[in-house]
Amino acid sequence: GAVVSQHPSRVICKSGTSVKIECRSLDFQATTMFWYRQFPKKSLMLMATSNEGSKATYEQGVEKDKFLINHASLTLSTLTVTSAHPEDSSFYICSARNPGTGEGVNTEAFFGQGTRLTVV
Amino acid sequence: AQKITQTQPGMFVQEKEAVTLDCTYDTSDQSYGLFWYKQPSSGEMIFLIYQGSYDEQNATEGRYSLNFQKARKSANLVISASQLGDSAMYFCAMRGYYNQGGKLIFGQGTELSVKP
Numbered sequence: 001g002a003v004v005s006q007h008p009s010r011v012i013c014k015s016g017t018s019v020k021i022e023c024r025s026l027d028f029q030a031t032t033m034f035w036y037r038q039f040p041k042k043s044l045m046l047m048a049t050s051n052e053g054s055k056a057t058y059e060q061g062v063e064k065d066k067f068l069i070n071h072a073s074l075t076l077s078t079l080t081v082t083s084a085h086p087e088d089s090s091f092y093i094c095s096a097r098n099p100g101t102g103e104g105v106n107t108e109a110f111f112g113q114g115t116r117l118t119v120v
Numbered sequence: 121a122q123k124i125t126q127t128q129p130g131m132f133v134q135e136k137e138a139v140t141l142d143c144t145y146d147t148s149d150q151s152y153g154l155f156w157y158k159q160p161s162s163g164e165m166i167f168l169i170y171q172g173s174y175d176e177q178n179a180t181e182g183r184y185s186l187n188f189q190k191a192r193k194s195a196n197l198v199i200s201a202s203q204l205g206d207s208a209m210y211f212c213a214m215r216g217y218y219n220q221g222g223k224l225i226f227g228q229g230t231e232l233s234v235k236p
Contacts, residue, residue, distance in 0.1 A: 034223050041209065044165075044226045091163055097222050109155075109215075109224055111165035 003027055004096050006112025013084055013119055021079045021115045023094035029074035030096035034109070035067075038091040050077040050094075084119040091116050122147045124214050126227035133202045134235050140187070141197040141230045143212030149173075152216045154195040155224065156186065159209040168210075171195055199232075207234045 003026040013019050023033055031052045036044040048069050049057040056069035066088075068080040077096075081088050093114040123146040133139035145154065156168040171179045171186045179186045187196040199206055212227040 032222070041229070041231060043228045044211065044224075046223055046225070049223060093163070093165065095165070095224070108167055108170070109222070110167075111157075114163040114165075116163070 004030075004094065004110045004112045006094055006115055008115060009113055010116045011118070013117070015085055015119055016083055018080055018082045019084055019117060021081075021092055021094075021117075023077045023079070023096070023112050025075045025096045025098075025110075028096075028098040030077075030098070031074060033071065033077040033094055033096045035069060035077075035079050036093050036095070038093060038114075040091075044093065047079075047092075052077075081117065084117070086119045089117055089119045122149070122152075122214055122216050122225050124212050124225055124227035126212055126230050128230045129228070130231045130233070132233050132235060133199075133206075135204060136201055138198060138200045139202055139232065141199070141210050141212075141232065143195045143197065143227055145193050145195060145212075145214050147193075147214065147216050149216040152214055154186070154188070155213040155215070156184070156195075156197045157211045157213060158206075159211060159229075161208070165211075169197065202234045204234050204236060207232060 005024045007022045033050040035047045037047050038044045046059050047062045050069045050071040052071045058064045071077040094112045095109045125144045152173045154171045158166040169179050169181045169184045169186050171188045178188050183200045185198045209229045209231050211229045213224040
């Protein structure tokens with residue numbers, strides 16, 4: 001099956017610094033990727049839709065200046081948490097759909113391994 | 121608006137027994153897809169099973185089956201012959217026909233614990 005790789009898997013950073021998380025589709029080209037945030041034992045909350053070659057679409061309540069998304073190529077999307085605060089500590093996970101399998105409702109979403117961010 | 125509801129925050133099951141995880145949904149789309157994912161403590165999302173809104177038969181994948189009742193808008197996951205490795209969070213998700221780019225909407229999740 002298709003593979004999505006996310007890096008790093010864990011990161012600890014100091015308050016006020018920025019952290020970049022990468023999401024790569026390894027064996028397909030993804031025009032659209034999705035970024036989710038998850039608190040412990042809670043649901044995955046969609047943060048934004050990353051579109052290759054254009055601006056990301058953010059969900060309501062997500063600060064676009066705080067969570068910068070760049071989809072520079074068909075295989076790479078990055079999420080940068082700027083000026084991180086302890087409340088940004090969370091599990092971030094990306095997903096992508098292989099457009100080669102069609103655009104219907106039944107196409108599987110492939111997820112990265114996730115990144116556990118801790119801001120101290 | 122689309123919504124997925126999982127009303128069981130936690131479930132226990134004895135090893136080798138079957139367990140049903142509940143999922144109800146709400147959508148105005150005529151065409152939609154329903155997914156179940158397993159998330160172990162490592163955090164990865166593992167795809168389990170898919171049911172399309174126009175599929176007349178319930179989906180099955182090995183020990184996983186989906187009890188799809190369209191009129192009741194429910195898509196319950198049945199795990200047969202539970203194993204210790206089934207202990208994890210389970211998420212029901214939906215993709216609607218008009219969802220931009222195919223995003224998934226997730227339920228709150230159910231934490232399943234399998235007892236030896």
